[in-house]
Structure formats: C-alpha cells, structure tokens
Amino acid sequence: MVERETWATRVGFLVAAIGSAVGLGNLWQFPFKTAANGGAAFVVFYLIAVTLIGFPALLAEFVVGRRTHRNVVDSFAELGGPAWRVVGAMGMVTGFWILSYYDVVGGWVLRYILGSATGAYFDDPGAYLSAVASGPEAIAAQAVFLAIAVGIVAMGIEDGIEKATKVMVPSIVVLMLALGAWALTLGGAADGLAYFLSPDVGSLVENAGTVIPDAVGQAFFTLSLGMGIMVTYASYVGEDDSLPVDGGVIVVSNTLIGVLAGVVVFPILFAEGIGPADSGPTALFEAMAAAFATLPAGRLLGVVFFGVVALAALSSAISLLEVAVSYATDNTDASRSTLALGAGAILFVLGLPSALDTGDPGGFSAWFVWFDAIAYNLLLPLSVLLVVVFVGWVLGRDAVAELRAGSTASGGLAMVWLWTVRLVVLLGIVATLALGFESLFLAEDATFFAPF
Template sequence: MGAAGKKRETWSGSFGFILAAVGSAVGLGNVWKFPYITGEHGGGAFVLVYLVCIALVGLPLLFAEMTLGRLSKKEPVGAFSSLASAARGGKWWGFFGWMSIVTAVLLLSFYSVVGGWTLGYLVKAVSGAFSPESAANSGEAFGEFIADPYQTLAFHTIFMGACIGVVIGGVSGGIERAAKVLMPIFAVLLLTLLGYSLTTDGAGQALNFMFYPDFSKLSAGAILEAVGHSFFTLSLGMGVMIVYGSYLKKESSIFKSGMMIALLDTAIALIAGVTIFGIVFSAGQEPGTGPGLVFVTLPSLFASLPMGSLWAALFFLLLGFAALTSGISILEVAVAYFVDERGIDRKKATLFFGGTIFAIGLLSVMSTNILADFKIPVPGKGPLTIFDTLDYFISNWALVLNGLGVAIYAGWAVDAKQLWGELKDDGLGRTGFAVWIFLMRFVAPVAIILILLHTLEWI
C-alpha cells in the first residue's frame, strides 16, 4: 500500500519491465560514450576488459539493485533504510538513497542538455544541413551550435518536456508504454544503420578494430574507465534499477530479466561501435577523436555520403530515442520518492522535479555559451565549466561511490537469508546465488576501491 492508501504501481509483466529497463540502460552511454572511449583506448583489448567488467561487477550489482527494489517494494531512500537490522547500520543506510536522488537530479540536468543536442542534430539533418560543402567544417558547426544559447535552450526544453510528459503517465501507462514504442523503432534504426555500415569497405577494419585485442594498447586508466563505464551503461549507482525493480512482480525472474538487460545493453553497445567505426574507417578517418566522434566526425562523414542527410537523420533519431528512455528513468527515481514516501500525487511530483531539473540544467545549457568562461577549480582536474564539473563528479565519483554502497549494503548489511528468500524461485540456483554473493562482497568493492584510488591519483 502506498502512503496515499492506493495500490502501488507495477509493470504489466516481465516483458514490459525488460523493455523499460533496457530503455534505461541503452542510452548515450552505448551509442556515444562507448564507441568514443573504445576508440581512444585502441579497440579490442578495451572491449574485452569491458566485457569482463560487465560480467564481474556490473551484472552482480544490477541483480543487487533489482533485488533491493523488489524486496523492499520501495524507492531508493526506503530500500536503503528498511532492510538492514539496527546492529548493521539500520536506517543510516538511507544516506545512499538520498545520494541516489541528488545524483539523479544532477545527472539528468546535463544528460538532458546532450539529449537536446541530438534533437538539434536531428533537425539539422532533416533540414539538409549536412551537405557535401559542410563536410570540412563539422567541428566549427558543432562549436557554433553549442555556442548558441537559444537553440540549446530550446532543445533542452523539448527534451525535459518529453521526459515529464512520459513520467506523468505513470509506470505501466507512461514509462512502459513509451519503451514499447521507442525501443522497437530504436532497434530497427540501429540494424538498418548496421546493415548500411557493413556494406561500406570500412566494415572489415571496424570488426577487426573492435574484436581483435591488442594488449599493448591497454593502460591502467583504460581498465578503470571500463569499470566506471560498466556502471554508467547499466544505469547503476543511482537507484534507477532499485526503482524499476520495485515495480516488478514476484512472478518475474530477476535473474533472467537481469541477464537479458545486460546482454541487450552490451550487444547494442557493440553494434553501435561496429556501425560507427565502419563508417569512420570507410572514410579513412581515425577512431580516437574522443567526445566529438558523434557530433563532429560522423556529421562530416554523413555530409559526404550519398543520401547522407537521410542516414544522419536516422542516426540522430536513434540517439535521441535512446537518450529519452534513459532520461525518463532518471526522472522516475526522484518522482518515486515523492509519490511513495510523501504520498504526493504523481503529476505534481513530476512537474515539480522535472521543473527543478530543467532549471538546474540551464547552468549546463549556458556552460557552452554565456557561462563558457565561468570555470570551477576542480581539484586534480583544473578549471572546468559547470557542465564538465557535474559530469566529472557524477561519472567518476557519485555513481561509483553509490555502487560501493549498494555492494556493501546488499553484501554485508542485508541478511543473505532475506535475499535468498527473494531470489530462490528466480532460476538462479544455490550455486549461482553463492557466486553472486561472493562477487558482491569481495570483487565489486575491491574493483570500486581501485577505481577511486586511481581517480585520486594514488595508484
């Protein structure tokens, strides 16, 4: 029973849940970030390390978040403060729940701005801006685009508006329904682009780059970036999978749906990588261009292709859809707290939080124009814009610290018998359960502590 005495919302079934959770997991992380970090770290060997991280750290934490959610039937603050006995910290663990909400609000404030850029590029593509003459100055074009406060504001507004519109509709009526429409379209677009990319003469080189490991290119930094990205890409460390798990019915298997989510997220990242590098190599370009890969390198290539505007439009539509289903899930974390714990009506909670996030996001909108010269002295990083500061703290600190909280809470503070009670019918088996507990108690915390020490430049 929710605080208002109404029955708590649920997904319509496992399928709806999986689509919504895959919608959350598949986002800018897969199509934008994964390809560019793979490019920077030299391809195959990095991909291999990333796959190991997903299996050993990401997947166990994904199960942990989903289980904490379904066991408590609560959003992160409730889930963290209700499952440990007083002797093992009791409701003090609620701190991590609060941290999830604050992180969610801040992450969405700039995720929405980048989501807005993809919409802006979609509009450019449709209006034929990617003409052969524009190919040479795609870098300048991107610079001009983000330097324009009006356009970036307009697209940030549209993106947040869309997230709010969906979340107001509720769990099965809004989030699940949006995922059921957007994700299949996403899949068709991605496979179409993959098909196109495989017909170019860069395909062989792309496959080779992604799947032939050259270990001489691997650095400690690359390994740690892979661990960090395994959190980001599975939407971990922010309470999303706790909230989504809390709407899951007992009949659904956490084990099977969790596997499916991780598998699809990984497959989609790999496909996006092959697709993008196929196009990049076919034009004889370099893979390691960093964050500009999607907004600068690709547009310049699209511009020189036959029917380039069409391919560009499909690509940015796909990226926009992926970002939207992730943005929705981040907003839901904050909204669920008010709905569950405060008994506030969903519509009011969504408008309030969506509005707040929109307003905070204005700082990131302005970070590439009006406030471009306003820099924050970040220890160890030097002066960063507000946008870059938020991105740095969230991707490098908040998600991983929260992930550490999840691992220790589920591994050590919550009674393992309670967890087994929740999972015993899920097809995981006793051995699988024991492996999971081991990974959560030892492997995940050690991996996370190593990342943090590296971030602090102590190792």
C-alpha cells in the first residue's frame, strides 16, 4: 500500500476543512433554503442546529479520524470491530451520492462564468439556465468540473488539496466581503437584510415542522458532516492539535461565510425586485443572473460572483472525492492518480441523470431534486446518527480521551460534550430523521415519488 500522507501544517488542515464546509452548501443552498423556508425564521433554526447538533457532531467525526489515522471505513472497523464498517461505508456512500449531482451544479457554475463574461444570459436568464442545465452542454461542463477536482486530488494531500485550498479559501472570503460591501449600497438592501436577518416569531412556531429538517440538514451539509469528510481530514491530523479549537474555528468561519452569502444575495434580489421566496433553487442562477443583467458593470460582477462560487464548489468537491480516494489508497497498491481518475469516471456516470433530465424549463431537473431531497432528508441525518451512536455509546470514554489530547479541555467539559452527543445530538437527529422521512414518503406531495 502507498504510504499515508499528512497535512504539512495545522493551518493547511483548517483551511482545507473550512474550504470543504464553505462550498455550494453556503453560497447556493443556504440562500435558497432560507428563501424557501421563510427567510430569517430558517436562519434562527439553522444557527440553533449548528450550535447544539453540528458542532458536537463535528467533534465526534474528528475523534474517530484522528484516533485511528485511517480512512473513514477502516476507522470504524478498527475502533469497534468489522460490523461497524457500515458506519464509515454509509458516510462514503452519502458523499458519493451528493457529489454525483453536486458536480453537475459545478458545471453550471463554470458555464455562468463564461456567460457573465460574454453577457450571454443578459437577454433571457431563464432560457440560458434551461440551455445549460441539461443535455450535451451540461454533460461537457460537468466533465470539466470533475476533471479539475480529480486533478487536484490526484496530486495528494500536501501538494494538491492543501495548496489548492490555501489559495481558494482566502480568495472566497476577500471576494465575498467586497461583494457584500457593494451589495449593501444598493437601493432595497435594507429590505433584503430585514427579510434575511429579522425573524418572525409567529412564522418560527407555525413552520417549525417543515423548517427543522431543512435547517438541520443544512447544518450537516455546510459542515460536511455525514459524508466521511471530517473523519478523513482528521485522520491526517497530528496528536498535538486541539480538536475543540479547530472545530470551533471551522464552525464559526463556515457560519459567518454562510451569513455573508445571504448579505450578498438578498440585497441584490430585493434591489432588482426579484422575489426570493419564488426563486427557489434557481436563486443563484436565474435570479442572480437577472440582477447582473441590469446592474452597471454586470459582466464584471457576474464573473467575480460566479468565480467565487466556482472556487467554493471545487473546495467541497475535492473533499468529497478525497473520502473515496483515501479509502482506496489505504487498501490497494494503485497510485493515487489512478484511483482519483477511476472515482471521477464513476461520478461522471452517476451524475448523468441530473444532467440529462430536462425537468421544468428554467428550473432544476426532477431527478436532480430527487437526489438532493434524499441526501437532505435521509442519507445525511442517517449517516450522522450512526456516527453519533458509535462515538457516544461505543467509543465512549475513549472518545473523551481523544478529544482532550492536544487540548486544554478539562475532563468535565469533555464529559459534557460526550453526554451532549449521547442525548441532545442523538435526539435532535432522530427527530430530524423522522420529519425528513415523513416529507420523503408520507406527505401528500411526497418527494421520493415525484420523478416516477
């Protein structure tokens, strides 16, 4: 087997982990999930979910990865026995499932960079989205996006992922800050911020049953939980690193960038009179494109905005791909480049339904929505649930010892974390999974049966 790599620096690990979290989940999913769930009401539930469920669950994944320094599947087998391999396998499958349609969206983003530079979508943003969202052009763009991700992963942890994300993540932050500062100068920006950041208590209570699954799923998605990523990335971490500190940096950075994405998107939409609640998943594409088509320097702004989104999408895609490549590298003698290429080929084929199906004109394909709904409502919460059960009730005090290694956390605080994982996080995920299951299979407009 090929010798296992490590991060060159602690900063490299943090930047890579933040880059994984700060992907389309923040710049695409967060604004449209917020719009679809009542604006600021969703933001409140999301922040609660990140604090009470996401952060403790993130530390649980860190503990498993660093304790073994193995890939996501073999980590659970080493700590709990062969039967627990299913937990790691579930995470790897979930990540592969998500990346299979995520890479299609990545292809669309690349097309929108070109469309911004040429002004191709200015006359009819809806028609442009229909043209690039499916068919041969979508497949070609998907292939280009995957090729870039495969090339970075093939170069390894230090020379590929670490070096790439050290460029990507600071670029994302700087460009988003500049876009946010500019968006706040637009007329209507105050209304956009009020919609995004001023919660309606009545709406919070009335819509809790439908908003909670999306909020918790968004917390998992944006923190890269339940996909094997954080287990894999932590497996390259040294024993002297403080997992609570690193986890806190990642959670805070990810949350701030998610909020910053809303500060950019909603003022622009309101300034142009575009209803965010009606734009849904197309907010990033059709709605933002419509805004850039009418704004001064719209071509430049479009290139910068979609360029930021492309960097974020790639930083997440390489982390999702690394989960499978890490497993294969640990268990075969094949080269990393060969394994990355093979995984990319499989993902390309799995993404074809989302790229081929036309669905509603100007919207997202029926199969794309189906893949996304299953990921949010079933695979992600189920995968995190298995990790939480394992860390809380199987690993137990060994998890506490691992969490304290390299940190100044007291035994009391570490035990509070363990019982939070055992009870608060566990119950929160079970409730979320139950609500998601109802939405997928039992609701009047059950999502699971929509494409059939």
